[in-house]
Amino acid sequence: MRIIVFIVLVVLLACSKEVEIDQVDYERKIVVDGWIENEGRANVLLTMSSPFLTDYDSASIRNTFLNYAKVTITNGKGESEVLTLTHQDEFFPPFIYKSISMKGETGENYQLEVSYKGKLVTAFTTIPSLPDVEWLKSEAVSDSAMVISGCVNDDALNINYYYSQIKTLHFDTRFHPSDNPLMNDNLFNGKQHIFQVKRSNQPDPLNIYNIDSERNILSDEFAITDTVLVKISQIDAESYRVLNGIYLDHLSHGNPFSLVDQKTHTNVKGGIGRWTGMASLNYMITHEKAPQQ
Template sequence: MKRFCLLLVFFLSIWMISISCSREDYVKSVEGESKIVVEGWIEQGDVPQVILSRSIPINTVIDSTTILDYFIRSAKVTVTDGVNEEVLSLKSDEGRVPPYVYYGSKMIGEVGKSYSLKIEYLNKIIEAKTSIPTVVNIKSADYRKVNISDTTGFVYLEFNDPDLEKNYYQIETRVDEVEPIFVPSLYGNLNDDNFISRSVSLQVTRGIYVFSKTKYKPYFTDGDLIYVKLRTMSKSGFDFWNSWQNEIINGRNPIFPANTSLKSNIKGGLGAWEGYGQSTVSIQTIKK
């Protein structure tokens, strides 16, 4: 249970909130060494979103009640593009676990723009900066099975990598009515240095959704409505997600592993603030 909760706090895209100010004061008094963990992003065409928590010291006893002490919902979170500034609002999203995210409402991500993040919490100031790279559109995405009689299969994705641009990619998927959020595909972080041609074609392996009620399966199933997203990101975003993926695969504790930790571009904390270009398509598979 302890290991699961440690992963719970740092599996960023998704999962960090707080429960009450009184609980946060309690954490402050007993966990002076814990750090603020940030997962923030702004996609092209969407508002900025930020999820916050505290890291958990390795010697802390964790259960389903005390894990709530480490979620943060009383911070002031500000995003600016150099001209406009917006203070994000904490909102409840019942489709997510945990259900609280700091959302923007006016600022919409634009390719080429830079965005600065500032978090004020208790006596701490956390800062980071990112920009949104060029969008690379999905050329095609389809669901394929090894044998026609199978009831499961994989998604195959095609896109063209721009010749004169340096690009880093992340592939995410979401199964409608099964996963409330997009989940990074396993081995879905791509560096175009490794591409042998401009035309890229690959199999997409389903990512690991930590809060799934069913056993993990790397494939998709007949009848699934699958959303596939291709995101462009910076080198720092690629490094972060690669280190995150390595910890998932190795089954280690991400915050306090034996000899490594997740890459971060957060000044004064842990985690990532990243801008993404994005192209999303849907695939409706047929149920037999």
């Protein structure tokens, strides 16, 4: 029996040949990765999508970036601003469109418009009210590790959506989503809810930049010596659907610029990606040892 199996394998290997997969006709789309927070400026990264089988190197990735677009935001009061292309090292290519004078406000809505080589892309988002965070604290789980947990008082009159981001000083260059960063109040509407803010290597929603390297601690824990900046945000229903859809799609299976799955939810018309408003509270978490008795 083993001889027969071996012969079959040899025949199959001998008959195999290299197969080339042709790319289907692919329409490139403008990819928007944009957000605005209360008291913060608008941020928009623009790239052009590519077929899933594209080979990537630094030059090809740089070529996906759109640095000659006109990007405009308009708030619900009718005030508008054309965003300015600025240099920011943690991205590659290291450029991002930012507002200079306009900052986000809770309860306000924002229309985004991108014009590039005859293409027009639009998106709409709102910044809801701030989350009612009761507390956020650390707790030691060993001599070398801690976990971070929080508690929100959920509003019974509305369906609420929450989003958590983290930045560990000396390891992360900027905020990125925590592990399992999204939650809604389906199971705790109108009640206090305790949750854990977990450490992660979860990249930014469209995987525009890399974050911290491997660390010798459990994936959902922090080193007890860490200083962790935590951002707890409330987002609207559409932003929740968009971010949740992107995460479920596993960031297009590791290809940050393809997003070929047209079923992935987006709130960008004429393109793909996300334009997200966030009402955020910021915390700095360190672990303080209890005083000795």
